[in-house]
Amino acid sequence: MTVHHPELADRVRSQSRLQPAMYGDVDLTAIPYRFTVDPDVRSSLPEWVADRDPLLADEQTVDLMRTATMLGDVVADPYAALQDRYGVKGLIEMLTTACREGIDAVPDAPEELVAFLASMEQVPDWLDMELVEEGARHIRVPTAFLAPFLTRGAFLATFINTYAALPMALTGALSDKRAARRVTETTSFFAITTLPGALERYGVGFETTAHVRLMHSVVRFNALRRSAKWDRDVYGVPVPQVDQMPAGMINVYLLASAALRQGRTEWTPRERAIHEFVRYRCFLMGLPEDLLPSDPEGIVRVFHTRAATLRHDFDDATCGELVRSTLAAYLRPGRTPFDLVADRVEKAWSKTFFTRAFGRAREAAAMGVELNGLDRALVAATAPFILGRFTVVLRATQGRFHAPFDAYTLRLLRKRLATYGVEQAMTEDHGAIAH
Template sequence: MTTAIAALRAKVASQRTDNPVMFGAVDFSIWPERLLKDQPELSDLRGPFAKDASRLLARSDLIERMEAYTMLGDTVADPYAALMPQYGFRPLVDMLTLACDKGLDAVPDAPAELVRFIRSMEATPAWVNMDLIERGASIQRNAMANFAPWAIRGGFIATFMNKYAALPMALTGTLSHKTAGRRIKETAVFFATSTLPGALQRFGPGFKAAAMVRLMHSMVRFNVLARARWDQRVYGIPIPQVDQMPAGLISDYFLSAKALKEGRKTFNPDERAQVELSRYRCFLLGLPQDLLGDNPQDVVDIWNARMVTIRSGFDEATCGALLKATMETELVDTSTPAGAIRERFEKSFSKLYFLQNFCDGKEERARDFGVRIDAADKLRAGLVGVHVIGRIRAFEAAAKVPGLRRLADRRLVGKVRNYLGTLGHAEFTSDAEKYRPAPGAVPAT
């Protein structure tokens, strides 16, 4: 069920009165530069779906929702983050951690904002089928264990292709190699954790990780809005709901595009399980159901509606610097010969992953984004691809043999846990200074 557009617009406008500490200075009647209307040639919609621009723009209901969600933050996590001037940064993190680990009753004098935040995550929608979600997680463990460690960098740099969406990251210190590495690892930790058995149950580690990610985003949103560099006439609001879709729904988008290419209007059972995992994971991250398509065409249309309504824009100062920092950061210990070799191969594979999935396979377009690919990169990426595909297919084959299925899954669970071990412990609050109230961040009047 979709939200009535009038109610959605009212919800957007209410952010100013309901959360004046964060949004009191924001004029939600302003149409930001980033938000396009009927100008697909200026948008980020490219590749094989560019031909759908006219059809998408004719769907006024869908486009109006994209416009509204471009101006909507997280209406339950934002008020909690806005308590920073009152409580301070660390107490907010500690209270949320305790509420996730032991429940709200364990938090003495829990603020009403924290109660509302946690209760909203506990309000499981009727469409959620945990058995199906667990099945989706078991399927995705194969890719998470064998593919993700090689491709995470390539997927991450794709989030920096548009300056309107990337600026909040630049303003919170991700331009340095160290912080870029932390952000990649935090992202990987959340998605890897969510594929473990039972991770998304109420007291599972995935539930807690989702809450921490939301708090991190809200703290960024709070701090960025207090900075003079943020121009809402150009950028709208930081990290709106539509900008959280790419990370949360990318696997659904690829599955859906594949289904449509094959002439299918529905998902097969394995695809359905994976999509339901993503949809519930996104619910926990705060994405509204309006953005969570449940069939291939809706998933692709919602994704592309965002692309056709965001103005294309890549600049070296923001996007280029973020991309450079992400490509140069070290994700493994390179002090050993084995680590240094692995890093080199991983970077090459990430470049090719980025090329094929976000640049339509066009090297000149990748170069425009600052990703240069040479013959050595192609050779290294090819070798990694053979290795990765071989392992994935071996586990797929094992999953079809009754006597091997459980053994293979236990092995995959172990590999995912080992991967998490290489990523280290993620607090989802790297660079705490960046999330504390900036100078001048006081309740708006």
């Protein structure tokens, strides 16, 4: 078997050395059952999205998917493994202090925390922070005007495959009342990172990203060391980098797909800025640069190949329960008549988005997401306002006199964050938490 990504393969193997308590007895060279290149085995790539055969013939990208399927987080995992010594709360407190005040502010900081923070402070050669800020300005518009109506639907898409969804099921974080909290936390994360200056070293997005990485590593540690349900031969490494890539890069995947449909292989200036922002956010999340292509064709290729090599499976006890609990979750801050109506409208939009993403209402219904007449009526009634306002602001923010519309977008985004329970101080002081 030809190894096309030797440095990434070395990183995978290094996990057993860097964190023996977590990976010491895991065969990191094995190919888990979830990964398949058998053309006769159904994958997670819908036939209407792309032809699977050419993707499987691309040995280099297939090798990338195989390797990244066994990759966790080589710097956050060792820190998460200290939870028996410090407790998860203690790890969070030390990480918060280090992000806000620097590593020297943490008394007797463990070397694992020093390495974790140092890796996030590294500046990649390709980074252009001015372009990142411009990209954040552009992506702030759909985040403020569309994301509140679509995020739950996008979240549901992460539960349609047993092999990718099991880590969440093991945590119990997406069952019953905890489902609402997890959806809200995820929505808040993506929104916070778009604030001005959020991804700078002492920005609130930098800190929030570090906390998300830690939580992923905690889930990874508990699945490997404390769960009898985690079958390594079947599932491989919990929450692998290959599964984090779709959520992190979905924005630019949509842009890349649209560009290719238009016959373009290069970014427009606006798309280039959005790509820079999303790519840097993924870098801070710990994704290897191999999974972060710089061109539209590369992005579409890794997205489709990841789905083409992920074995299809929808287990109702795992996936179905996650879908149902997420759909039932109530996300509004109160229960006023407005809140109740807003919740119902948002659910209608999320179900519509999920159904459209899978092309067929029948397939979505089989997964537990079924549109009814009320859903269609609510979307039809609110679409002129929701889509109309978004379109107007989107065009205005791309024009010469965009400043007032940028300010309006930012005000609305902060209002959204307040409904998610994010403290105003975090959204206002994002660029100067410590320095």
